[in-house]
Amino acid sequence: MNDMLIRSMQGDYRVHFDESIYEWLNRNLHLQSDVFYLVDAQVLELYGEKLELIASNPVYAIEASERSKTLEGVTGFIDWLLENRATKSSTIVAIGGGVVQDIATFTSHIYYRGIAWQFVPTTLLSQSDSCIGAKCGINVLPHKNQIGVLHSPKAVYVVAEFLRSQSDAALRSGFGEILKLSLTGQYQFFSEFQDHLTGCGISPTNVLPMIQASLRSKQAIIEVDENESDLRRVLNYGHSFGHALEAATDNEVSHGIGVLFGVDLINYLGTKWGITPYDLYSDVNALIRTYFGSENLPKRLSATQLIDEVRRDKKNSNGMMNFVVLRGVGDLVIQQVQLDESLTEAVQEYLNAHAVFLTA
Numbered sequence: 001m002n003d004m005l006i007r008s009m010q011g012d013y014r015v016h017f018d019e020s021i022y023e024w025l026n027r028n029l030h031l032q033s034d035v036f037y038l039v040d041a042q043v044l045e046l047y048g049e050k051l052e053l054i055a056s057n058p059v060y061a062i063e064a065s066e067r068s069k070t071l072e073g074v075t076g077f078i079d080w081l082l083e084n085r086a087t088k089s090s091t092i093v094a095i096g097g098g099v100v101q102d103i104a105t106f107t108s109h110i111y112y113r114g115i116a117w118q119f120v121p122t123t124l125l126s127q128s129d130s131c132i133g134a135k136c137g138i139n140v141l142p143h144k145n146q147i148g149v150l151h152s153p154k155a156v157y158v159v160a161e162f163l164r165s166q167s168d169a170a171l172r173s174g175f176g177e178i179l180k181l182s183l184t185g186q187y188q189f190f191s192e193f194q195d196h197l198t199g200c201g202i203s204p205t206n207v208l209p210m211i212q213a214s215l216r217s218k219q220a221i222i223e224v225d226e227n228e229s230d231l232r233r234v235l236n237y238g239h240s241f242g243h244a245l246e247a248a249t250d251n252e253v254s255h256g257i258g259v260l261f262g263v264d265l266i267n268y269l270g271t272k273w274g275i276t277p278y279d280l281y282s283d284v285n286a287l288i289r290t291y292f293g294s295e296n297l298p299k300r301l302s303a304t305q306l307i308d309e310v311r312r313d314k315k316n317s318n319g320m321m322n323f324v325v326l327r328g329v330g331d332l333v334i335q336q337v338q339l340d341e342s343l344t345e346a347v348q349e350y351l352n353a354h355a356v357f358l359t360a
């Protein structure tokens with residue numbers, strides 16, 4: 001599969017695609033000197049033998065938890081880099097999901113005022129979405145992703161083999177984000193994604209073309225707008241209510257499932273606002289029900305709880321929220337909406353009679 005070139009204000013970089021860890025290692029990565037590995041401890045346990053070659057370089061294993069993704073977690077890694085004499089010309093190679101990515105991005109941005117890093121994403125979510133775009137978020141617990149920097153990697157290596165050990169829940173979460181990107185991208189990708197689900201379902205089988213299509217969809221947005229502003233806001237499609245659901249369930253719902261809930265709910269509201277065509281809402285709703293419908297919400301939720309969470313969103317201002325609404329595939333508009341009683345009623349109506357995920 002062809003590489004992708006991502007244009008970035010901080011220097012362009014390539015995304016490479018390989019089926020196996022062996023193929024990736026054959027790209028001579030392990031021969032690089034002055035490389036310091038930051039590896040998800042679980043990935044190291046699962047793939048330790050196959051990753052044996054990297055062990056000739058210093059390896060820092062970290063638990064991929066939200067507690068690690070804090071200033072304390074970053075400090076532990078920096079102490080280790082200093083002890084192991086990493087210099088301004090060293091490279092960090094991060095192997096893991098979004099947690100490892102965020103720690104690597106933040107650390108490489110501040111270590112000696114910035115060093116190079118490369119990323120080998122190992123979760124479907126990080127392979128199909130977060131691995132490009134340069135962003136990171138570090139937690140100031142209990143608040144998630146409160147601080148961050150932009151620091152793009154020098155290269156990204158997507159290796160499909162890592163997905164074999166992903167749980168069903170992690171795959172569903174990743175495919176949820178891919179579904180969102182198929183709606184923000186070109187129509188062709190949306191129909192290919194429908195065909196892909198029909199043929200392969202929620203599994204890692206033949207997934208690389210879908211990952212690449214997702215990244216192309218995101219690339220089209222971030223290359224124009226690398227910083228979080230206008231065009232990039234489109235990527236928040238499904239995220240306002242998705243984040244609200246994640247928060248209201250104490251993160252018992254995975255990110256991708258939160259996004260799908262948010263996509264379905266905003267599509268429903270979009271039909272009421274005369275923006276989203278009913279047939280499109282219905283097609284997307286059917287896709288979510290068919291492939292993700294077995295998902296249950298951990299508890300019953302009220303519209304008031306969800307709207308309260310949306311009010312806490314950093315993007316809310318003066319009781320107004322800019323929702324990203326689907327007008328057609330690849331055509332999204334920003335709708336400014338008052339977080340008032342009539343919105344609460346519409347959301348409650350959705351929860352009562354139309355919600356795509358139900359409580360257990």
Ligand SMILES: NC(=O)c1ccc[n+]([C@@H]2O[C@H](COP(=O)([O-])OP(=O)(O)OC[C@H]3O[C@@H](n4cnc5c(N)ncnc54)[C@H](O)[C@@H]3O)[C@@H](O)[C@H]2O)c1
Pocket residue numbers: 040041042043046064066069096097098099100101102122123124125126129130131133135136137145162163164165166167170
């Ligand atoms: N920087 C960004 O642009 C961005 C975007 C979205 C999300 N994020 C952040 O990413 C994090 C979520 O990342 P994620 O969902 O990729 O996963 P993760 O890094 O949170 O890891 C989730 C779990 O999967 C395990 N794991 C990783 N790879 C595995 C594999 N191949 N097989 C089996 N288990 C594996 C980890 O050990 C961990 O237990 C959140 O902290 C979120 O805030 C960042």
